[in-house]
Every structure is written in C-alpha cells, then in structure tokens.
Amino acid sequence: MRLSRYFMPTLREAPSDAQIVSHQLMLRAGLIRQEAAGIYAWLPLGLKVLKKIEQVVREEMDRAGAVEILMPTLQLADLWRESGRYDAYGEEMLRIKDRHERDLLYGPTAEEVVTDIFRAYVKSYKDLPKNLYNIQWKFRDERRPRFGVMRGREFLMKDAYSFDLDAEAARRSYNRMFLAYLNIYARLGLKAIPVRADTGPIGGDLSHEFIILADTGESQVWAHSDLVEMGAPGPDIDWEGDLQPLVEQRTRLYAASDEMHDQARFESEAAEDKRMTARGIEVGHIFYFGEKYSKPMNAKVAGPDGKDVVVHMGSYGVGVSRLVGGIIEASHDEAGIIWPEAVAPFGVAVVNLRPGDSAVDEVAEQAYRALADRGKEPCLDDRDDRPGAKFASLDLVGIPWQLIVGPKGVADGTVEVKRRATGERQTLPLDQALKVICA
C-alpha cells in the first residue's frame, strides 16, 4: 500500500474530548472518528487492527473447540420475554419497533438467541458438549459513555456460549475457555491476570475476569507475582484432555480486583516479596451460569437414560473493540502508539525520503516488494512530505519497523532500519536490513 494513496488522517493535536491516552492516540493516529457519544466509525488503520485482534480471538477459539456462528444485531423482544430479561434489563437496552409495531432490540448480548438456536437443533446428550461463539457488534446504551472505544455504547465483542449435560462437564468447557483466553492475550502481546469475579446468585467459583496490565488502567489488581510470571499455557496443550491441573495451577494463586479483594487473605496467601499490585483493564469475562437461561427457555436434551435434561451453560466474552484501546494503554510512549507485531496495521513502513529521486524510488520499491514477498505487510511511505513529518506520523501510528531509504544511504548502498518499540536504529545494506526485519 502506498501511503500517498491511502487514507490515514493523522492529527498533530488531540481533540479536546479525549481524556485518556488511548482515546487521544486513536483520534490522532486516525484510527477512529466519533459519530455520536460512544459510537465510532473505524478508519482504515483502526479497522486493520480491529480485524487482526478479531482474527487472533477467532483462531484461539477454534483451537479450543468452539464453533463460530453469526447472530443478528437486532433481536426479537419475545425471546427476551421468555428468559424474563426484557423487563429486567433497564435503560441500557436499545429498544426499537419495526413497521409492524413489533418489539425489537439491538442486542447487548446473545444468550437468548444462542439458546434458541441450540434448542432448535440439539436434542441428545451425544451431541454435547457444544460451544458456539460469534464476533458481532453489540449495543448498550450506557448512561455515560467515555474513554473512547474502551467504554463505547456500540462495541465489537466475541461472545461464546457453552452447552453441557451437567455441572461437571460445564466445568471442563469453562476450563477450555479459561486457558484459551490466556493464550489470546499472550498472542496480543499483553500480560493478563485472571481474577476471581462475583458469581452473584449462581454461586460457585466459576467466574473470572481477565485484566490486562496497563499503568493507566481503571481497575486496581492485587496478585501473586508468580501468576504473572507463569503466563499462558500455549497452544499445544491437550484440549480434549484434563485441563483442571493447568487451571488450578493458576486459580490457586491469589488474584483479585477491587470488588473481590481481601487484603488479609492477600497477605496470608502471598509472601511479601510476591505481592504485586498494579493497574489494569478488564478485557474479558467468563462465567458459568448453569440453567439460568436453559430452564426458562426450555433448552433440554435427552440424557443417556432417555429422560430430558436441562443443559448447563456458560458464557465467555472478550471485548474486541475495547482491546484496541487496551493494547494502546499498555503499549505507547510520548511519540505515539507502539503496536505489538501481531496486531500492527502494517508490519513495516518503507520510508522514501525523496520521492521522485529515481535512485531512491528504485531502492524503496525494491525493499517494498521484498518485504511484501516475505509476508511482512509493508506500506510504502511515498508521501510528498518532509522527512520529519513522515517520521513523526509513522511513530504516531505505531508501525513496528521503519526501513528508511534516503539519498545519502542510497549513494553508499545502505538503508536505515529503525525499531519503533526501542528507537534503536542501524545502517545496513538492504539485504541485511531485510534480514533484521524478517528475523
């Protein structure tokens, strides 16, 4: 992609609406544009990042045995009347009428729809377990949207729903999601901590929130430092096997956010030098809720004895659009965004410092093609700007590498490679520069 033909409207100053750094940087880097309170258009760069996060989430869900579907944004109120939530859900639900005066709503979540799909087709315990997920736009009419995409009204969310014969099987489904989530955040270059969450009237210990560490995060977390060190289990675990040990290894260590924190317990469970407190952002929530929806909505399968059994369900959410902001909160500096390579909109920018100079053009084109051939998703900065302006805007939008081609270097057969995250640069012949970037 040639930046001279691209659409990347960067701003030198942040619009005054934006308070937190990720929101400011998303506006300045031209990732999003606000259309209304908590509602955003996604511009090319922002959309690329969003799609990359979405794809990582999708791959890890698939790996863990979940199956993707796509449910509608508009849902029938009647389904929500079945579960009893149509009246229970407050002003946050956007309610709409169609031309036939039928009550619709813009889905804030999809338990009802997925349960309806499930019950229509799945009739036997032999078909369990099932885990259906979708990545879809949701709407919650927040009283007070803020923090840009971190707390918008419209947001992209991955939500998965598991169906099992009993609580024990549901725990196995829960465990798969628990570990899949850790893998997702690790692939996104984030440090995530699973903290025990309030299970409300359901009870039990099967609800966790996933908090990514960021100094500017809105939540406080307290955790045993070994938990952070332990990290993700990796993709190669036996997803069909017994995952309980891997989960317990992580859940037995202390971790809590504001609402569940107990300082006395923290101090008794973690030695003084193992106590970590940090700021973070909640980017995922997994929950076992048993028969809460399956019972009122009559989602049953025939058990081994031929009798109907109400299925046990769980739901598992990842805030995909929120993660865009979350990653920026966790990874930026004074100059702008620093994208982890897994989600960067472009892998490398080939910076032509003198467009129109045929020798420079030629080397830049050559570098661009070589990087494209190697799958590095390069862009070519052939904009007619001064070098400083190019560097500043490329730093701002956070592309991980800059391969700088200028007249001086071309004259003695070299280019410069700059790494965004560290600022380190080296001057090298092109073939070696390519090796550095592709290493």
Added chain:
RNA sequence: CGGAGUGUGGCUCAGUCUGGUAGAGCACCGCGUUCGGGACGCGGGGGUCGCAGGUUCGAAUCCUGCCACUCCGACCA
C-alpha cells in the same frame, strides 16, 4: 440519572463580562526557498459563531427554550 462545564473553519483555541463589518496557530491550495525527526517567506480559499425564538437601529456577545458533546459521581465488556 444527580452535579459541573463546553458548543466560533478539518483540529486547538481567543473574542462573550462591557452588543458595532468574525480572529490566531495548525491543517488545506498556489509560488519560491528548503529537505534525515511534524521547515520558512509571500499570496490564497474556507465559518448558517449548536438550533429556535426574543430584546435591540444593530446579537458570536444580552434573555428564554431546546439539542449535542465533555467532565465528576453511582453502573458496566
């Protein structure tokens, strides 16, 4: 939803108190000089001053109503 605040060109803001022909910087267009970290000079384009009503010879400015957005609080992926 309670409290506070802001709406002036694409962005940041001045002008409002004390009514009198709408400003600056950035961005944009043209020309020239520049060209390795958001250049400089000269010239230029662009604004129903959130909307509606009122007061006045005259309203961005005063009054009334409405709308939008932001911040603090209670609530959430």
